[in-house]
Amino acid sequence: MLQAAYDLPEDLIMLARAFIILGIAAAAAIELPQYLTKVAPAPVENADAAVQDEPSVQKANASTRPGHARIAADAQGHFKARFKLNGKPVDGLIDTGATLIAFNQSTARRLGFNSASLDFKYPINTANGKTLAAYVKLATIEIGDVRVRDVDAFVMKDQALSGTLVGMSFLKRLSSYTVADGALEMKF
Structure with a gap:
């Protein structure tokens, strides 16, 4: 016991x-x-489509049809890709809430815009509050087989914007863009 x-x-x-x-x-x-x-990392339809130096940004998968591009969403559901602005590679985020394409002064210099000629006089509202931006026109913006000419854009001070937002001034120039099966399909 x-x-x-x-x-x-x-x-x-x-x-x-x-x-x-x-x-x-x-x-x-x-x-x-x-x-x-x-x-x-976000799934990529084509192993060659992954950008080597930054896994969170993808190259657009070009379709066999001219004027098409496709971007797979990342793990957070964002569409990030490598674009060509004025022929130079720039990582960007598709933002349907942005009226224009927006990038910072450092990116503007890389794209050939002279900082001294930028006139920061346009008041804009951002997610981080109000700021001033300079208006510019991009000669071209490209992704995959999609190429658009003469696109309106805003340049913001470096401290106001860290990345590049690809807004409606690009998207509205496409014949269509749709989101399906976790990807953004663009047609020009």
């Missing part, structure tokens, strides 16, 4: 250990897929 009294706590300890291990396994089963979704 005395022996049975000592076995009971040992059985409880083993049972508690089993519940702890089971709890850790359950938490891992729930959290691991979410973690992998955050750290895994």
